Every structure is written in structure tokens, then in C-alpha cells.
Amino acid sequence: MALDEVMEMAARRGFFWQGFRDVYSDAPAGLWVYGPLGVKMKNKVIELWREKIVRREEGVELDSTCISPGSVFEASGHTKHFNDKLVECLKCHRRHRADMLLEEQAGLTGLEGLSEEELYKLIVEKMVKCPYCGSSEFSEVRRFNLMFEMRIGATGKDIAYLRPETTQSSVVEIRRLQQIARNKLPLVICQVGKAFRNEISPRHGLIRTREFNMAEVQIFFDPEYPDYDNKFESVRKYRLRFLPAYAREAGEVVEMTCEEALEEGYTINKLVTYWLALYQKLMTEDYGFPLEKVRYYELNEHERAHYARAHWDLQIYSEDLGWVEVVNNAYRTDHDVIGHSRLSGRELKLYSEKRKQSIVPHMYEPSIGIDRLILHLLLLNYRREGERVVEKLPRRLAPIDVAVFPLVNKPELIKAASEIYGTLLEDFEAFYDESGSIGRRYRRMDEIGTPVCVTVDYQTLEDKTVTLRDRDTMAQVRVHVDELKTAIKRFIAGEPLEKLGTPMG
Structure with a gap:
């Protein structure tokens, strides 16, 4: 199975591995450590989300605590409903877990949806x-109940929980955040951070863990005036891929344009429809998953979370794991806002310019499981081509942007290569290696997905040109060192290698 090979490679090369097991063999499952390459890749995955979602949608980013008072999850319904069987x-x-067995x-x-x-x-x-x-x-x-309970303070009287989602801190801070955002509505709140769930049966690597990373967006809006007309126009003819609850038995994806989905009442309003399109585009056009391996799986009324009126899991398909949820998309209405207002006795209303009054907002939330996303990026881009193993990751998501090698272990080539490496560190995640044959060094970089390698050879000493090697095609071109940074930036941005220099061979 490719999954087994990816998991082995990830641990050996420093993407991720099970925490504590090297020393404590009885350490519990579901606790994973990101190594040097995994940290770099995770940061790039998150930064792409910030670029395409947070900044473009004018979101306000919040960094809240992982520990929340017990009353927070009493108000949200998690203490009562956040259960597995x-x-x-x-x-x-x-x-x-009974359903997993x-x-x-x-x-x-x-x-x-089945009872006990x-x-x-x-x-x-x-x-x-x-x-x-x-x-x-x-x-x-x-x-x-899947929440981790804890006690705050020396007396141990105050119950708290490690958060199972970032959502509730966004809800309780909406009034302050709207004020900071100068009464903007819809109000788009974005959070990246850890969440915790005491999973009964952690499994499949990063798919089901007890501590995990999330990138969540909470969009608070006036349900009578969602105010997304202009944004909706940009996706009106875009085709969404759904597996509706009614078509589940046949298992056939139903494609419909955003306009059709809205006219049928399937996607509720223009705001929800726009965000469904936005995240399908993010997964296919930015993270690079093939469109046919992405779908929105509709949860029926028995399967939906306790807070959701409508709920779609954006799933990604692999041969090893089948269809797996990577983005949870929930229309939570005013459930959370009302819950906190009722328990705290304080109104959580936002000002609506359209109505010239404060209103109880509704909330729509797309939530990415970052760890699941990373595992699927590695799994679906993993290739075995003869004796060569290569991770054909999207170039900008590879943990290492560029590797620099002297052709052979000679002082004059090492000196020139070291100088070039030093200049590239200013702009790129760069890696230097002079150990072993050039072929072995290329293979090591192919395995971790490094998109381009720079080789310093004897011609470099004569005319200050180096070779650039494409990970996917193994083709090479020569580029002058003065143009090297620009060439690498263009390549990572998607330009073909042959446009960047003089072809070799």
C-alpha cells in the first residue's frame, strides 16, 4: 500500500512520526510529532490558506486559548452532544468505536445516525x-464524550476543557471583533491552532488523532441580508460536485453550477454557495487535488452535528483510504450565539447596516483538518518510477524549495556551491549536500518533493552558470548565477523549466 510507504518515508525523512514511542513503547496512540520537514510543509500549507482565504476574504485572524471554561461548552451543547458510541x-x-468496528x-x-x-x-x-x-x-x-476535561486552579473546583474546535472563542469575541473591524458585516473570523479530541480508536496516521491542527473560518452574517451578491457573481457558473444524501446509495456524484444549486434551494443562500465554491477551488486549484477526487458529501439530519442545519464534508479520495473528510462545512445558524447569550445572560448581537439595528447573526463555518490535508498531499503525490521514488508535491508546498550540490567533492566546487547556497538562504528554504554521488543526492531530494536542484560543476567556474534540474521530468537547463534567484522563483510559481535557461543534453 502506498500509505504504508508514505508513513515510513515520513518518519524516516522527518515529516512526522508517532510521539514518545522511541523511548516509551506504551505511549498512547494518536499523538503525532512534526519533524523539520513536516513543520516547513505545514507552515506552507497554512500560509497558502492565509493567502487565498484570510487576506482575499478580508478576514480578521484570532489566536485564542486552547483551554476554555466549562460553561463555554455547556452553552454550545458539546458537554451533552459531543459524543461517539x-x-x-x-x-x-x-x-x-462501534461504528468503526x-x-x-x-x-x-x-x-x-443509528442508536446505541x-x-x-x-x-x-x-x-x-x-x-x-x-x-x-x-x-x-x-x-x-470526546472532550478532555481538566481542572483550573489550586482548589480544583473550576472545570475546563481542552477545546475540540476553535469556534466557541470566535463566538464569544464577536462583539469586540466587529468593533475592531469597524462594524463590518458579514464578519469573517479566521483561526489556526490546535484542537483536542479524546478519540476512542485513533488510526490511519494523521487521519484520526487526539491532538490536531485546524484552520477554521467563522462567517457571521445577517440571515435576512447575507450581502454576497457581487461575490456570488464570480462563481455563478462554477460547477460544484456533491454526493447528496438522496444519491448516496447509488454513489454517483451530482454536478451542478452554483446558480443551479442555489435555485434548487440546496445551498441555502448566496453566501453559503460562494464559500462552498471557494473551498472546492482551494482544494483543486491551489492545493492541487484532481477534481474527480474531490466531492461534497451531504450529511443527513441524523448524521449532522448537533449545531448544524446543513452540513457537507469536503472529502478527498485515495485508493488506500477511500473518501475521507478534509474540510467540515457547517451552517450553524444562530445555535452557538443563542446558546452563549442564554447561559451568560449577555446579548451577543452584531450591528447590521442594512437594518440599522443590532441583530442575532447566523454563522457558516468551513474547517480544514490541516493534518489530514498534509497526509493526503503526500499520499496522492507519491510516485514510484522504477527505482526512483518521488513526491510530486505542488512546488510551493514542498518543504524544501531548492537544493544546492557541488557535482563532486572538490574544494573549488564546494566553495562555489557554498557561496550560492548562502545567497539562496535569503529567499528560499534551501538545502546543501555534498555527500555521496550526484545521483543519490538527486534521489534523496526527489523523495521529499524538492522541486528543483542546483548543481555547481566545472563549467560554473568558467562562465558562472549552473544547472537547474526539474524534479518531475529530470530535465536540466543552464542558468547564470546572477539570474538564479529569479529563475527559481519563476519555477516555483509554475513556469516550465525550459523557459528559464539553456536546455542541456
């Missing part, structure tokens, strides 16, 4: 076995 093996006492052993899907009694009946009927000890004797299914 758990079953315990009566022999080895391992605990599992049925999905993996019986091939059943779409189980989120219905899930237990299926476990018995399908003769599900514990994956650890093989027993088929299980407890009855029960609910398990």
Missing part, C-alpha cells in the same frame, strides 16, 4: 470480533 470487549477490555469488519457505512441499541444489534448479527483478542463478546454500546 463506544463498545468494550468483555475479554481484553479494549474499547472501540462495523465499517471495518462488515463493510457497513453511514452508521452515524441498533449498533449493538448489528455487532451481534455481523459476528464482529475484537481486533486485539478475537473475542465476540462485547458490552452494550454507550456514549462517550
Whole structure:
């Protein structure tokens, strides 16, 4: 499986690996560490989101705490509703998500809306076995709250939680943020940060973890005047890919333009429709996933989160994992705002210029799972071409922009290559290597996705030209060192290598 190879490569080369396991073999699952390459790639993934979403949509960015008072999640409904359904093996006492056991052993899907009694009946009927000890004797299914509870202060009386989402801090800060944004409405609040969920059965690498990274946007708007006419016009004819709840059994994607989706009442209003288009474009045009591997999966009324009136998972397909949610898209209406107002006794209203009064806003939220996105970028761009392994990542998302090599380990070439490397560090994530054959050095860079390599050879000493090598085609051109930075920038931006210098060979 490509997934196994990607996971091995990621740990060996320094993208990510399971935390603490090198020293403590009994460390719990679901805790992952990003290494040097993973940190660089994660930063680039987030910066692209900031460029395409935060800045273009005039968002205000917030950095809130990971710890929240218990009252926050009482108001939002998480203490009551943020549950998974758990079953315990009566022999080895391992605990599992009931729906995951049925999905993996019986091939059943779409189980989120079933009751505890219905899930237990299926476990018995399908003769599900514990994956650890093989027993088929299980407890009855029960609910398990996924939040990490903690106590604040020396007395231990004040209950708090590690946040399972960034959303609630955006909600409670909306009045201050609208004031800072000079009464702008819709108000677009953006957050990047950690979230925590006490997953019953962490699995599939970065897909289901207990601590993870999110890039979330909360759009607060006047439900009577969403005010997205101009933005909607820019995507009116853009085609969205849906798997509606009614078409799920057939499994066929339904394509419709934004205009058609809105006219049918499927996407609620122009604002929601625009953001659905924006995130499909982000995943396909910016992060580079093939359009046919992206779809919006509609959740039905039994599957939707407790806060959502409408809910679509933007899913990405791979042969190893199937369709996996990468972006959660929820129309949360005024659920969160009303909940906090009711519990706190304080009104959370925003000023509407159209109505000349303060109103209770509605909220739409697209939320990216950054770790899932990174894993899918590595998985879907992984190639084995003969003896060569190459990560054909989008150029601007590769952790290393450019590598610099002397052709052979000679003092004069090392000196020239080191000087060039030093100048490139000012503008790029650059890497220098003089160890081993030039072919092996190229292969090491191919494996981690470095889009271009600079080689200093004896001709460099004569005319100050170097070779540029394209990761994907392995073609090379010669470029003068004075034009090197410009050539690399153009290449990372998407220009073909042959336009940047004199072809070789």
C-alpha cells in the first residue's frame, strides 16, 4: 500500500512520526510529532490558506486559548452532544468505536445516525470480533464524550476543557471583533491552532488523532441580508460536485453550477454557495487535488452535528483510504450565539447596516483538518518510477524549495556551491549536500518533493552558470548565477523549466 510507504518515508525523512514511542513503547496512540520537514510543509500549507482565504476574504485572524471554561461548552451543547458510541470487549477490555468496528469488519457505512441499541444489534448479527483478542463478546454500546476535561486552579473546583474546535472563542469575541473591524458585516473570523479530541480508536496516521491542527473560518452574517451578491457573481457558473444524501446509495456524484444549486434551494443562500465554491477551488486549484477526487458529501439530519442545519464534508479520495473528510462545512445558524447569550445572560448581537439595528447573526463555518490535508498531499503525490521514488508535491508546498550540490567533492566546487547556497538562504528554504554521488543526492531530494536542484560543476567556474534540474521530468537547463534567484522563483510559481535557461543534453 502506498500509505504504508508514505508513513515510513515520513518518519524516516522527518515529516512526522508517532510521539514518545522511541523511548516509551506504551505511549498512547494518536499523538503525532512534526519533524523539520513536516513543520516547513505545514507552515506552507497554512500560509497558502492565509493567502487565498484570510487576506482575499478580508478576514480578521484570532489566536485564542486552547483551554476554555466549562460553561463555554455547556452553552454550545458539546458537554451533552459531543459524543461517539463506544463498545468494550468483555475479554481484553479494549474499547472501540462501534461504528468503526462495523465499517471495518462488515463493510457497513453511514452508521452515524443509528442508536446505541441498533449498533449493538448489528455487532451481534455481523459476528464482529475484537481486533486485539478475537473475542465476540462485547458490552452494550454507550456514549462517550470526546472532550478532555481538566481542572483550573489550586482548589480544583473550576472545570475546563481542552477545546475540540476553535469556534466557541470566535463566538464569544464577536462583539469586540466587529468593533475592531469597524462594524463590518458579514464578519469573517479566521483561526489556526490546535484542537483536542479524546478519540476512542485513533488510526490511519494523521487521519484520526487526539491532538490536531485546524484552520477554521467563522462567517457571521445577517440571515435576512447575507450581502454576497457581487461575490456570488464570480462563481455563478462554477460547477460544484456533491454526493447528496438522496444519491448516496447509488454513489454517483451530482454536478451542478452554483446558480443551479442555489435555485434548487440546496445551498441555502448566496453566501453559503460562494464559500462552498471557494473551498472546492482551494482544494483543486491551489492545493492541487484532481477534481474527480474531490466531492461534497451531504450529511443527513441524523448524521449532522448537533449545531448544524446543513452540513457537507469536503472529502478527498485515495485508493488506500477511500473518501475521507478534509474540510467540515457547517451552517450553524444562530445555535452557538443563542446558546452563549442564554447561559451568560449577555446579548451577543452584531450591528447590521442594512437594518440599522443590532441583530442575532447566523454563522457558516468551513474547517480544514490541516493534518489530514498534509497526509493526503503526500499520499496522492507519491510516485514510484522504477527505482526512483518521488513526491510530486505542488512546488510551493514542498518543504524544501531548492537544493544546492557541488557535482563532486572538490574544494573549488564546494566553495562555489557554498557561496550560492548562502545567497539562496535569503529567499528560499534551501538545502546543501555534498555527500555521496550526484545521483543519490538527486534521489534523496526527489523523495521529499524538492522541486528543483542546483548543481555547481566545472563549467560554473568558467562562465558562472549552473544547472537547474526539474524534479518531475529530470530535465536540466543552464542558468547564470546572477539570474538564479529569479529563475527559481519563476519555477516555483509554475513556469516550465525550459523557459528559464539553456536546455542541456
